[in-house]
Amino acid sequence: MNSSSQNDKDKAPQPTNNAQSVTAQQPSNPSASSESDSSKGEAAPSSQYVVGVPPQQGVIPTWSTGLFECFDDIPTLLITAFAPCVTFGQIAEMVDRGQNSCGLYAMLHAGILYFTGCGCLLSAYYRIKMSQIYKLPNDPLINILVHLICEPCALCQEYRELQARGFNMQLGVGWRNQTTEIQQTGGIMVPPKVPGGMTR
Template sequence: MYPAPPPQAYHSYGVAAVPSPVPPANCQPMHPPPHGGLTRWSTGLFHCLDDPGNCVITCLCPCITFGQIADIVDRGSCSCVEGGMAYGLLCLTGLACLYSCFYRSKMRGQYDLEDGPVPDCLVHFCCETCALCQEYRELKSRGFDLGIGWNANMDRQKRGVMGNIVVGAPAIPGGMIR
């Protein structure tokens, strides 16, 4: 058999990708970043007392917290009410932890969050309310107001409003007045 040809970089010149024997200038060696390039969660799984109000709501009615998380993670395609109702119905069958596990995994992927010592499904199966509280706190620490949903958060971001703080220069009245 013949030896395999060396790997080639592909450059696009507007029409089609053309193989190039020379790697691009920005090509970096394939070394994994330290710690896999993942970021740590802002709080631990059992730090529920960091936000006692959310802890109480999640313990009494986890479908509310889940709906808020789902709205942000799905970027508005699944409303808080829809996500909460689906979660509530799945609670009746005992499959809610699998549904919420899917959102935890999706959230970890979106924000490059490290996985824990146990798989996401096991975290949700054993500690459902703690997992939901941790996800809520993580999104909150990233600047989201989970009470208003994805669309209102994006509207605030477009206007430069972060929580109660207005970002940017103050408005200046037009024209000079003497």
């Protein structure tokens, strides 16, 4: 009898021992557990990617100067205001890479302007063509409207853009007298090369 009751007592659960085992399993310092969790999170494979950093986007095409920065180049502004065909002829010769002379383009523009009053449509066509070559904002409707509303400002902007790309836009220079580099590249600006290796 005594042996069976003693066996029952041995089989009965002991709450004090279980409570001690539970407390032994739990860490005494909660901050240590959070640190271990964070260290585990850093080692997780999902942490290889930086969260919150947007992917690199392509460079948005823009003109090197604004449409209304005409007063930055007063001589060109005066020529364009009184004889837009001259500025157009210079631009068209560079865009077409010397297929025809500046004088021929100027006479074509002046003839269309004199007989129809729509010389701006021809210059708008070359603005669209220039936008395609140099990856500039290429909305045909906007380019046409710019020339319809303010052709002198548009021509001056195109003139400055070609200057910024390395063209010598002085009268009488033309395509044939441009540098060899400009003739080979068409004036397309190449981004500068980054030197090899990082230095501090």
